């Protein structure tokens with residue numbers, strides 16, 4: 001939680017009440033991290049009349065390039081943090097691994113959401129799973145592995161075949177090894193340099209889904225519809241959200257679980273909770289992300305408010321209203337792979353052909369270099385009917401060289 005108990009709204013367009021003049025400077029909202037999520041937060045904040053400040057060491061960072069201010073220091077640099085606090089009325093974060101002590105430092109003088117405690121839980125798979133257990137939301141059977149003795153104990157816990165995941169710093173399937181037996185588990189832990197890990201039982205997945213909630217400082221909470229997600233090689237590839245994409249009962253369970261997970265940490269901000277739906281129809285939580293999420297990018301074009309709009313509102317202490325999805329939606333992630341042809345030669349994807357299709361919305365993050373598996377942008381497809389969006393999304397995928405789904 002933020003160290004500040006500021007319940008005052010940071011109104012867009014400057015705080016006229018604090019100044020007799022009608023020309024008061026717009027308030028600045030700050031963000032730790034300059035990736036694509038920060039960029040879309042900056043766009044949403046600017047649309048509402050705020051100035052923005054981004055702290056990211058990279059001169060070319062997607063958010064830094066579109067922000068009013070870009071503070072180019074390390075995330076733990078005292079002077080950088082001091083500059084960010086000095087110019088920002090409130091501060092948020094856009095990446096999961098932002099150092100929690102830096103958020104605590106910023107929270108001494110400014111409202112910070114999400115708070116360092118919630119972020120610290122999401123950064124550590126062991127703490128995260130303990131939180132799910134505390135909230136009575138089922139997760140995959142697991143064991144924490146901090147020592148060789150714990151590893152040997154885990155062997156007899158019926159967790160194999162399983163996935164060994166580093167407790168910290170994993171994303172997009174990195175820091176994970178699938179292990180089929182005890183010998184593979186021992187080797188995998190050596191290969192991961194014996195860092196603290198979590199061993200999870202491999203579950204028979206039917207599908208994956210996620211829920212994004214936004215919770216204000218006043219504990220008011222709203223949520224987006226449940227997203228159905230397709231991952232390829234550990235990376236989100238496709239998100240689909242439309243009538244009938246998931247059984248209603250399952251959606252209710254996922255929303256209730258996401259809400260209790262947010263409440264359980266007194267969360268302020270936008271939170272995404274990822275779930276597995278098992279082949280027997282039951283649902284278990286996978287992990288949470290203390291920020292807007294890739295699976296929520298469809299909200300930019302298919303809902304009356306996007307997940308970034310809600311991030312701005314929660315940060316500024318503005319009212320939250322339940323967002324409404326007005327169009328069926330499919331999001332295709334645009335990975336760097338599609339900038340290469342079959343012979344590994346660079347090419348530009350055929351945007352003209354894609355944009356000639358009805359209901360297509362192209363979002364590129366302004367990254368200068370395409371690399372395989374790098375998230376370069378996404379394509380939202382919206383339409384009045386499920387059949388329409390599916391047809392267009394499949395055509396777009398075909399043009400771009402993305403495997404059908």
Ligand code: ATP
Nearest residue numbers: 140163170171172173174200201202203231234286
């Ligand atoms: P993210 O980019 O979402 O943070 P991550 O690196 O944290 O990814 P996870 O979400 O833990 O990784 O796992 C990535 C993918 O691997 C999942 O989306 C799922 O497809 C698969 N997976 C992970 N854990 C399990 C499990 N216990 N059983 C079956 N499949 C799993």
Ligand code: MG
Nearest residue numbers: 172274286287
């Ligand atoms: Mg994940």
